[in-house]
Amino acid sequence: CGERQTKRNPSNSVCSFPQQELEKMTSVMCLACVDTGEVGLLQMFGKYSSTAGPGLNCIIWPLQTMAKVSTKVFQIDVRTDTKTKDNVTLTVTTAIQCAVDPERAHDYYFKLSSPHAQVSSYVHDCIRSLLPSLDLDKAFESKDAMAHNIKDTVAKAMEQYGLNVVSALVTDMNVDPSVLRAMNEINASRRQREAAVERAEAEKILAVKAAEAEAEAKELSGKGTARMRQAITEGFKGSIESMRESCGLEPREVVHMMITTQYLDVLKNFAESGKATMVVPHGVGAVNDIEGQVRNGFMQASMMNQ
Numbered sequence: 001c002g003e004r005q006t007k008r009n010p011s012n013s014v015c016s017f018p019q020q021e022l023e024k025m026t027s028v029m030c031l032a033c034v035d036t037g038e039v040g041l042l043q044m045f046g047k048y049s050s051t052a053g054p055g056l057n058c059i060i061w062p063l064q065t066m067a068k069v070s071t072k073v074f075q076i077d078v079r080t081d082t083k084t085k086d087n088v089t090l091t092v093t094t095a096i097q098c099a100v101d102p103e104r105a106h107d108y109y110f111k112l113s114s115p116h117a118q119v120s121s122y123v124h125d126c127i128r129s130l131l132p133s134l135d136l137d138k139a140f141e142s143k144d145a146m147a148h149n150i151k152d153t154v155a156k157a158m159e160q161y162g163l164n165v166v167s168a169l170v171t172d173m174n175v176d177p178s179v180l181r182a183m184n185e186i187n188a189s190r191r192q193r194e195a196a197v198e199r200a201e202a203e204k205i206l207a208v209k210a211a212e213a214e215a216e217a218k219e220l221s222g223k224g225t226a227r228m229r230q231a232i233t234e235g236f237k238g239s240i241e242s243m244r245e246s247c248g249l250e251p252r253e254v255v256h257m258m259i260t261t262q263y264l265d266v267l268k269n270f271a272e273s274g275k276a277t278m279v280v281p282h283g284v285g286a287v288n289d290i291e292g293q294v295r296n297g298f299m300q301a302s303m304m305n306q
Contacts, residue, residue: 030061039105040066048106069109073099073166076116078123088136088179093172094123094147096154096165104162112161119154119163126153136175136183143170 033056034040040052043065052066059066076096084090096119100108112118130146131139139146151168158165175183240254 030059032057032059032066034066034068037072038068038070039100039102040068041106041109042066048110051102051105053102067109069100069105071100071102071105073097076119078120080124080127082128082131084131084134084136084139086135089176090131090136090139091172091174092127092131092170093174094127094150095169095171096123096150097167097169098158099164099166101162101164107160107162112163115161115163119158122154122157123150123168126150136179140173143173146170 032040032052034052034054036054038054040057042049042052042059044063046065049064057066074097076098078094078096080092080094082090082092098115098119108115126149127146130142130149134142147168147170150170151165154168155165236255236258239258240251243254243257244251
């Protein structure tokens, strides 16, 4: 036993350590606190032995050590550059929300060296295998389907390491600014074309309605004019018969007097209005000329009726 003081046992040749050396080798019982939302991984001489839950735990130091692992949900943001089927460069931002399974925390702690990098690799692989088969418009439409596909792929790959995938979200899809401007110009042109078609249809409807309204107005105006002329004719007829019966005048004389009276009434109205100007032939025989024109008109109408 070297320079140490020993007592040899008569029954065997094993050296026994002094009491002072034994006291030096005695382990210390320590208390370790594990917070809620964490688990403690106990190792005996570097080998995993058990998992300690939240609360106060006893460990034998230095024979045992404890490493804490959080079981809270954490997020991994992944940016992936890829191309679509129509050769448009696209940057996809994905948010992977994960949590460590408390029952398999030891697999997560001892088997994964860089969880963020490994999860990002699976996300890159999933996106770059899906988007190159889709056009740009279809890629934006398939956003939800792509998120489900990413979640299934990452969850299946990380399950063996005790990492549960809570959700996978495609939070953003960015294209090159020049491509974005071109897309906006295409959409603007399409909308302008549709607006032009709609305006043409509206103008067509307005023109048709205006023509229909004009036709109906002319029809009603013609009916009104016919009724007015009929009323005038009946009034003239009644006036002629009344004056012939009361004054004994011939129809010709009655018409002459009525035309002269209307002529003078028209001149009076124009003179009183002060807003219109009318140039009429005036002279000694002006009334006779007007009367002759009216008489000839009636005679021609009578001849046409015969």
